[in-house]
Amino acid sequence: MDYFKYLRKDKFPHIWCAGCGDGIVLKAIIRALDNLKIEKNQVAMVSGIGCSSRTPGYVDFYTLHTTHGRAIAFATGIKMAKPELHVIVVTGDGDATAIGGNHLIHAARRNINMTVLIYNNHIYGMTGGQVSPATPMGDFATTAPFSAVENNFAIAELCAAAGASFVARSTVYHSNFLAKIIERAIEKRGFSVVEIMTPCPTAYGKINKKGTGEQMILDQKNLAVRIEKAQTMSPEELKNKIIIGTLVDRELPEYINTYEKIMSQAQRM
Amino acid sequence: MNSRTYMMQGNVAVAEGAIDAGCRFYAGYPITPSSEIAEHLSKRLPAIGGKFIQMEDEIAAMGAVIGASVAGVKSLTATSGPGFSLKQENIGYASLAEVPVVIVNVMRGGPSTGLPTLPSQGDVMQARWGTHGDHPIIALVPASVRETYDMTIQAFNWSEKYRTPVILLLDEIIGHVHEKVTLPDPDELQIFNRKKPSVPPEEYLPYKADESLIPEMAAFGDGYRYHITGLIHDETGFPTNNAEKIAEMMDRLNSKLLKYEHEIIQVEETDTGDAEIGIVAYGSSARSARTAMRKAREEGIKVGMLRIQTLWPFPVDKIYEFGKKVKEIVVPELNLGQIAHEVEHAIQDRFRVHRVNKVNGEPIHPDEILNKIRGLK
Numbered sequence: 086m087d088y089f090k091y092l093r094k095d096k097f098p099h100i101w102c103a104g105c106g107d108g109i110v111l112k113a114i115i116r117a118l119d120n121l122k123i124e125k126n127q128v129a130m131v132s133g134i135g136c137s138s139r140t141p142g143y144v145d146f147y148t149l150h151t152t153h154g155r156a157i158a159f160a161t162g163i164k165m166a167k168p169e170l171h172v173i174v175v176t177g178d179g180d181a182t183a184i185g186g187n188h189l190i191h192a193a194r195r196n197i198n199m200t201v202l203i204y205n206n207h208i209y210g211m212t213g214g215q216v217s218p219a220t221p222m223g224d225f226a227t228t229a230p231f232s233a234v235e236n237n238f239a240i241a242e243l244c245a246a247a248g249a250s251f252v253a254r255s256t257v258y259h260s261n262f263l264a265k266i267i268e269r270a271i272e273k274r275g276f277s278v279v280e281i282m283t284p285c286p287t288a289y290g291k292i293n294k295k296g297t298g299e300q301m302i303l304d305q306k307n308l309a310v311r312i313e314k315a316q317t318m319s320p321e322e323l324k325n326k327i328i329i330g331t332l333v334d335r336e337l338p339e340y341i342n343t344y345e346k347i348m349s350q351a352q353r354m
Numbered sequence: 355m356n357s358r359t360y361m362m363q364g365n366v367a368v369a370e371g372a373i374d375a376g377c378r379f380y381a382g383y384p385i386t387p388s389s390e391i392a393e394h395l396s397k398r399l400p401a402i403g404g405k406f407i408q409m410e411d412e413i414a415a416m417g418a419v420i421g422a423s424v425a426g427v428k429s430l431t432a433t434s435g436p437g438f439s440l441k442q443e444n445i446g447y448a449s450l451a452e453v454p455v456v457i458v459n460v461m462r463g464g465p466s467t468g469l470p471t472l473p474s475q476g477d478v479m480q481a482r483w484g485t486h487g488d489h490p491i492i493a494l495v496p497a498s499v500r501e502t503y504d505m506t507i508q509a510f511n512w513s514e515k516y517r518t519p520v521i522l523l524l525d526e527i528i529g530h531v532h533e534k535v536t537l538p539d540p541d542e543l544q545i546f547n548r549k550k551p552s553v554p555p556e557e558y559l560p561y562k563a564d565e566s567l568i569p570e571m572a573a574f575g576d577g578y579r580y581h582i583t584g585l586i587h588d589e590t591g592f593p594t595n596n597a598e599k600i601a602e603m604m605d606r607l608n609s610k611l612l613k614y615e616h617e618i619i620q621v622e623e624t625d626t627g628d629a630e631i632g633i634v635a636y637g638s639s640a641r642s643a644r645t646a647m648r649k650a651r652e653e654g655i656k657v658g659m660l661r662i663q664t665l666w667p668f669p670v671d672k673i674y675e676f677g678k679k680v681k682e683i684v685v686p687e688l689n690l691g692q693i694a695h696e697v698e699h700a701i702q703d704r705f706r707v708h709r710v711n712k713v714n715g716e717p718i719h720p721d722e723i724l725n726k727i728r729g730l731k
Contacts (some may be wrong), residue, residue: 167426243728
C-alpha cells in the first residue's frame with residue numbers, strides 16, 4: 086500500500102525521538118484507514134498538546150492541533166457540525182487523562198461517534214519527563230525524583246466504565262494487531278478508544294533504566310497478555326503485565342444519532 | 355402590528371439574534387445569569403436544523419464552538435464571570451487561529467463566585483486582555499433588549515468578516531430586563547458570511563491574506579485539507595520558529611482590526627452639541643446616566659453623553675474629540691473604574707475624569723450620577 090498518499094511528506098523529518106513508538110502508531114492509523122477505504126477528504130484529525138498530538142501535522146487530512154487536553158471538546162464541535170466526517174482524536178496519557186480527563190469521560194458517557202487514540206507512554210514527554218496520571222507508582226520522573234507516589238489510571242478500563250461503545254488496548258510491538266484494532270475502532274458507531282502502550286525512551290525509559298526504545302518495545306512482547314488469557318490469571322500473575330485486546334464492544338445509543346431524532350421531533354412540533 | 359413584536363428578555367434577544375444571524379450551533383454550560391440563552395436555544399435550534407449541546411464545562415463549550423466553526427457552522431457560546439474566566443485560553447486559540455465565534459458574557463458581580471444574581475460591569479478589561487499574549491478582539495456592549503438583538507447579529511457579522519472571536523458583554527440587568535421589541539424581518543437583515551477560498555485546494559494557503567488582511571477560510575469537510583494550530587504559524591498554517599515569519603504573522607493578526615476600526619467602532623452621542631459636562635457610559639449604567647442627564651438638563655446644567663457601543667477596540671478618537679468639547683467627564687460604571695482609566699488615557703490625561711463606581715450588587719441610581727454632576731457645577 087501507498088503510505089505516502091496519506092502523508093504530508095514536506096513536513097518530515099518528524100519531531101519524535103529515536104526509539105519513540107509514535108511513528109508505529111502513525112503507520113497503524115494509515116493501514117486502518119487504507120483497509121477501510123476511507124478517503125482523505127472524509128477524515129478530520131484532532132489533537133491536544135504533547136508529542137503524540139503532533140501527529141496531525143504529518144497527515145494529509147483536515148487537521149486541528151488544539152489546546153492542551155481539549156482535543157475531544159473541539160472534535161465534538163466538528164462532529165456535530167459535519168457528522169459525515171470520520172473524527173479521530175490523537176492524544177497522550179497526560180493530555181487525555183489529566184488536563185483532559187473530564188472531556189474524555191464525558192465524551193465516553195455521551196457516546197459520540199469518534200475514535201480516540203490515547204498514546205500511553207507513562208510520562209509527559211514533550212515537557213521533559215514529568216510524572217503523569219499513567220506513571221506507575223514507584224517509577225521515577227523529573228517531578229517524582231523520589232518515585233511516583235500516586236496511583237495511576239487504568240485508562241482503557243476508565244473509558245469502558247464511563248460508557249464508551251468500544252475500548253481496546255494494544256502495544257506498538259503488536260503493530261498488526263494495533264492496526265486491526267484501530268480499524269475496528271474507526272468502524273464502530275459510537276465512542277471508541279484505543280489505549281496504545283508506546284515507549285518514551287528519552288523521558289521515561291532513561292530515568293527508569295528501561296533501556297533503549299528497541300528494548301522497551303521488545304519488553305512489551307513479554308509483558309503483554311491477551312485479555313482472554315488474562316481472565317484466567319490471578320491478580321498476582323497479572324502484576325506489571327499489559328492486558329491487550331478488546332475490553333468492550335457493545336451496541337449503545339450513539340449521541341449524534343439520538344440528537345438527530347430529537348431534531349426530527351422538534352421539527353414536527 | 356408587526357408579527358415580530360414581543361415582550362422579550364435580553365438573554366432571549368441574544369438567542370433570537372443569533373438564529374437570525376445564521377448561528378446553527380450552540381455549546382454551553384449552565385451559569386447564572388446567562389442560562390436563559392442556553393435554555394432558549396436548546397429548544398429553538400433543533401427545530402430549525404441546528405444543534406445544541408450542554409458540555410461538561412465552560413472550557414469544553416468554548417472548544418466545541420471553535421470546532422463547529424472550523425467545520426463551517428456559525429457558533430455561539432454564552433456564560434458569565436467564572437465561566438468567562440475558564441473560556442479564556444480557548445478564546446486566545448480562536449483569536450490566533452482566526453476562527454469566527456461569538457462569546458456572550460452576561461456580567462455578574464465578581465471576583466470569584468461573587469454575586470451570581472446581581473449586575474456588574476467588572477469583566478470589561480478581562481474581555482480585552484483575559485487571554486494571554488497580544489491578540490485582536492472585538493467586544494460590544496448593548497444597553498437595551500433591542501440593541502442586544504442587533505449587536506448579536508453585528509457580533510456574528512464581524513466575527514465572520516474579520517475572522518475573530520467577538521465578545522458580547524451584557525450585564526445581569528440587560529440580560530434579564532424584559533422590554534417590548536419589534537424585530538426586523540429576517541429577510542431584510544444584512545448577514546455576512548466568511549469568505550470561502552477563491553482558489554482550488556492545491557493552491558490554498560489558509561493564512562495568506564490579500565490587502566484586506568483577512569484570509570479566506572475553508573471549512574473542514576469541503577475538500578480543502580489543511581492544518582490549524584494554536585502555535586504561531588506561517589501562511590501555510592504550519593508552525594514556524596522563523597523570526598521574520600512570526601513577525602509577519604503577528605503584525606497582520608494585530609493590525610487587521612485597526613484597518614477596520616472606522617467601521618467597528620460605534621458610539622452614540624446624545625446632547626453633546628452644547629454640553630459642558632460629559633458622561634461616558636455603557637451598558638445598563640448608560641440607562642441610569644440618561645435619566646441623570648435629563649434631570650440635570652431640567653436644572654439647566656448642560657450635560658451630554660457619549661455611550662460606548664463598541665468597547666474593544668476602544669473608541670479612543672471619539673472620546674478624545676468629546677474630551678475637547680466638554681470641561682468635565684463623568685464615567686459611571688459597575689466596577690471600580692476600569693473604563694475611567696481608558697477614558698483618561700483617551701483624553702491624553704488632560705484632566706482627571708470623575709468616577710461613579712458601585713460594586714455592591716446594586717445598579718447605579720440616576721441620582722448618584724446627578725449628584726456627581728451637581729457637584730461639578
